[in-house]
Amino acid sequence: MLLNSEPIAEEFGYLMLRVSAGGTMFWQHGWPKLMHFSERMDSFADPFGLGSALSLVLIVFAEVVCAALVVLGFWTRAALIPLIIGMAVIAFMVKGDADFREKELALVYLFAFVTLLFTGSGRFAIDRISFS
Secondary structure, eight states, rough: TEEEEEHHHHHHHHHIIIIIHHIIIIIIIHHHHHTTHHTTTTTOOOSSSSSSHHHHHHIIIIIIIIHHHHHHHHHHHHHHHHHHHHHHHIIIIIITTSOHHHHHHHHHHHHHHHHHHHHSSOSSSSOOOOOO
């Protein structure tokens, strides 16, 4: 296949979406929460009444573990579900009454993750490696 053929371009598009959305989620949002966990655990948003610490554990799991899996393309669709739920909760519950620009980033991530849920990880993913 040629690099300018549509199938390869599409596959690179999936790769870029996975790496950009998953990578920035991991690096800009998940990692800082993990590194400052003890400082945030008593004051983190608790939209479901589970407690601030458990709410923080759940979003750190999504933003660190699941985002890393998305970047790698490993168990991609399963890893996207906690990320989609997390971004929906942030956009519609935590920041539900805020101006659009306050929830815009959560919505951008939400739409990127939903897109990947529909398209799958693409060819350049660990999920697609075949050892046979």
